[in-house]
Amino acid sequence: DAGVIQSPRHEVTEMGQEVTLRCKPISGHNSLFWYRQTMMRGLELLIYFNNNVPIDDSGMPEDRFSAKMPNASFSTLKIQPSEPRDSAVYFCASRWESGANVLTFGAGSRLTVL
Amino acid sequence: GQQLNQSPQSMFIQEGEDVSMNCTSSSIFNTWLWYKQDPGEGPVLLIALYKAGELTSNGRLTAQFGITRKDSFLNISASIPSDVGIYFCAGRTYTGANSKLTFGKGITLSVRP
Numbered sequence: 235d236a237g238v239i240q241s242p243r244h245e246v247t248e249m250g251q252e253v254t255l256r257c258k259p260i261s262g263h264n265s266l267f268w269y270r271q272t273m274m275r276g277l278e279l280l281i282y283f284n285n286n287v288p289i290d291d292s293g294m295p296e297d298r299f300s301a302k303m304p305n306a307s308f309s310t311l312k313i314q315p316s317e318p319r320d321s322a323v324y325f326c327a328s329r330w331e332s333g334a335n336v337l338t339f340g341a342g343s344r345l346t347v348l
Numbered sequence: 349g350q351q352l353n354q355s356p357q358s359m360f361i362q363e364g365e366d367v368s369m370n371c372t373s374s375s376i377f378n379t380w381l382w383y384k385q386d387p388g389e390g391p392v393l394l395i396a397l398y399k400a401g402e403l404t405s406n407g408r409l410t411a412q413f414g415i416t417r418k419d420s421f422l423n424i425s426a427s428i429p430s431d432v433g434i435y436f437c438a439g440r441t442y443t444g445a446n447s448k449l450t451f452g453k454g455i456t457l458s459v460r461p
Binding site: 267269338340 | 391
């Protein structure tokens, strides 16, 4: 099992640019979560999907953020336009909703917006 | 919204010492989880607790689900250098058919050799 795979691992971009982060969940998991981690706020849930359907996006900071899950094996988190305050580590995690509560995280995508 | 409180933000201990971390909330949770994050990696599950009062061990780690369902603690015995990292507690609630985790801000543990 390859685990949750995120790309890119590191991204440095300039303010105003579009950023797309990608996630491949563990095969068979039917829930997918996007988290953002900063020193000030810790781990914040941005959005989660169940069976590819967004269930709760109340954590998405503003309209500049969007997330999609076109199929069970792929999700994207997009920021457009990016701002320096978006700099953080973004984690994707997946879980089998009906089973044990084992949320498995990817290694994260570290975003720096200059 | 729901919040989980972990303090202090950092802990410094000597190798071989035991350490205890608490996590408290004003909200009730159905499940408590403890995760550890190594530098440059995502959090990894250490222990999951599903019932109030439950005490569970995993090697040198022991965790308990508080009777009130509003708190949990994690103990690490005989610490070693590889215990260094950020320890997060997380609580799970159910909303209809779906659920989500709320994380504490984490405690950074340093172990002096």
